Amino acid sequence: MQGFDYFNSWINPTTVLNADSVISEISIPLTAVSGNYDLEVKTVNAPAPPWTETTHTLPAAFNVPPPDGYISGKVFHDLNANGIYDSGEPGLPNYIVKVSPLNLNIFTDATGNYSLPALNGNYSLIVTFYASNLLFLTSSNDTLSVTINNANSTGNDFGLEPALVSITPSVAYKGIASIHQIVSKYPIFLPTGNPNGNVTNVFVNTSTFPAPLNANAANITYIDSFTVRVIFNPPTTGSAQFNLDLKVTTPSAIHYLNDVFDLEYPPFYITGIAFFDLNQNKIKDPSNTSNTPCDVIAWLITNSNMDYISSNIPPSSISNDTIYWTLSNLIPYQSVTITARHLMPPGFATVFFTAGANSYNAGELCSSVIRNIGLKLLFVLLIQMINL
Numbered sequence: 001m002q003g004f005d006y007f008n009s010w011i012n013p014t015t016v017l018n019a020d021s022v023i024s025e026i027s028i029p030l031t032a033v034s035g036n037y038d039l040e041v042k043t044v045n046a047p048a049p050p051w052t053e054t055t056h057t058l059p060a061a062f063n064v065p066p067p068d069g070y071i072s073g074k075v076f077h078d079l080n081a082n083g084i085y086d087s088g089e090p091g092l093p094n095y096i097v098k099v100s101p102l103n104l105n106i107f108t109d110a111t112g113n114y115s116l117p118a119l120n121g122n123y124s125l126i127v128t129f130y131a132s133n134l135l136f137l138t139s140s141n142d143t144l145s146v147t148i149n150n151a152n153s154t155g156n157d158f159g160l161e162p163a164l165v166s167i168t169p170s171v172a173y174k175g176i177a178s179i180h181q182i183v184s185k186y187p188i189f190l191p192t193g194n195p196n197g198n199v200t201n202v203f204v205n206t207s208t209f210p211a212p213l214n215a216n217a218a219n220i221t222y223i224d225s226f227t228v229r230v231i232f233n234p235p236t237t238g239s240a241q242f243n244l245d246l247k248v249t250t251p252s253a254i255h256y257l258n259d260v261f262d263l264e265y266p267p268f269y270i271t272g273i274a275f276f277d278l279n280q281n282k283i284k285d286p287s288n289t290s291n292t293p294c295d296v297i298a299w300l301i302t303n304s305n306m307d308y309i310s311s312n313i314p315p316s317s318i319s320n321d322t323i324y325w326t327l328s329n330l331i332p333y334q335s336v337t338i339t340a341r342h343l344m345p346p347g348f349a350t351v352f353f354t355a356g357a358n359s360y361n362a363g364e365l366c367s368s369v370i371r372n373i374g375l376k377l378l379f380v381l382l383i384q385m386i387n388l
Contacts (some may be wrong), residue, residue: 022041028064030104030106030116030117032064033064034064034065034066034067035063035064036060036062036063036064037060037061037062037063037064038057038058038059038060038061039057039058039061039062040055040056040057040058041055041056041057041058042054042055042056043056066117067117067118067119068118068119068120068148068149068150069117069118069120069148069149069150069151069152069153070115070116070117070118070152070153070154071099071115071116071118071123071125071146071148071152071153071156072113072114072115072116072152072153072154072155072156073097073113073114073125073144073154073155073156073157073158074091074108074111074113074114074157074158075091075092075095075097075108075112075114075127075157075158075160076089076090076091076092076112076157076158076159076160077089077090077091077092077134077159077160077161078138078159078160078161079161081138081159081161082138082159083138083139083140083159084157084159085157085159089159090112091108091110091111091112091113092108092112092134092160093108093109093110093111093112094107094108095107095108095112095127095128095129095158096108096127096128097114097125097126097127097128097158098125098126098127098128099116099118099123099124099125100123100124100125100126101123101124102118102123104116105128118148119148120148120149120150121147121148122145122146122147123145123146123147123148124143124144124145124146125143125144125145125146125156126142126143126144127142127158127160132253132254133162133253133254133255133256134160134161134162135162135163135186135188135253135255136160136161136162136163136185136186137158137159137160138159138160138161139157139158139159144156144158161185162255162256162257163184163185163186163188163255164182164183164184164185164246164248164255164256164257165183165184165185165257166182166183166257166260167180167181167182167183167246167257167260167261168180168181168183170260170261170262171261171262171263171264172204172213172232172234172261172262172263172264173234173263173264173265173266173267174234174235174236174237174238174240174263174264174265174266175234175235175236175266176234176266177231177232177233177234178231178232178234179229179230179231180229180230180231180232181223181227181228181229182202182227182228182229182230182246182248183226183227184225184226184227184255185226186226187225187226188225188250188253188255189222189223189224189225189226189227189228189250190222190225190250191222192222194217195220195221195222196217196218196220196221196222196228197220197222197228198222198250198251198252199217199220199222199228199248199249199250200216200217200249200250200251201214201215201216201220201247201248201249202214202215202220202228202230202246202247202248202249203215203246203247203248203249204232204244204245204246204247204261204263205244205245205247206241206244206245211247212234212235212238212241212244212263213232213234213244213261213263215230215231215232219231219232219233228248234263240263240264240265241262241263242262242263242264243259243260243261243262244259244260244261244262244263245257245258245259245260245261246258246260246261
């Protein structure tokens, strides 16, 4: 505990009465151990160098008594919003608990705990917020009243929770603009003279930057105090990313919702039919009928390295002599080979297709005809790239 330094800088209010007397106020730290303390006064023989320093000591000059009790508690992230600290809920470090009428600010430690010694009396506690994500109390009261009467007061806890609840839909597809609605549990969105209200930016990102998705004010629409709508324009390049964090910025705070968003490839799929082409014109004619059931055709899907991706794809429906089939969840511009195989006896026709292509040459796709079972079997693709 120090009241004066060597360079004439008074740390605490000090009054020099005369050559023999000085009055100085010293603040006793909250962490000071109770007991007797010596008083040391250091003087120098001149106001300027060279100095000769002298230390004067008065043993056991004053006593720091033990407190009448301790006030303690925890500031924590209330994951289940029940207003009570439950085991496993993380404490929040470096939050300030203000103690009145002492006008003291107590910082929480690395685990969210705080403690201070106090004399007998009545105190009020509030938690002070930064412009951070956890701005809303789940505890029943925002001010805790504490009485110390020769005993400790424990469990003076403050539960906090974020405002954001959800973003819907929670997925966007690369290269495709999409509209999303963000909902808050608390009225954090405010109307202004601009369509975006008080929301300046919406990010979807991880801990690294730049953010994969960013909506500025032009793509944000204020709906009400609990709802905003955003438009994302995902890039076509880059890989898919999952469990991304949502970040909404306003002039007063930054609000987070973690692990809620995916940025994926568009869910392309291929549809087609397979039928017996009796007249070999490579077109599905009304007269293309056969007594041989088409459910004997199996499907083998491979990538460009001829490794099997899927096999024996079930048809989506069968109508008389025609199989209608769908291959889903294709990556754009992925090359696949589709093989139609008649099971008894063996025979096959192979065609090639690149997912994401905008057109195809029907003549090239339909160039193979199977004849080895005495019937003219043609595998015809009616291919549509559909972007959900």
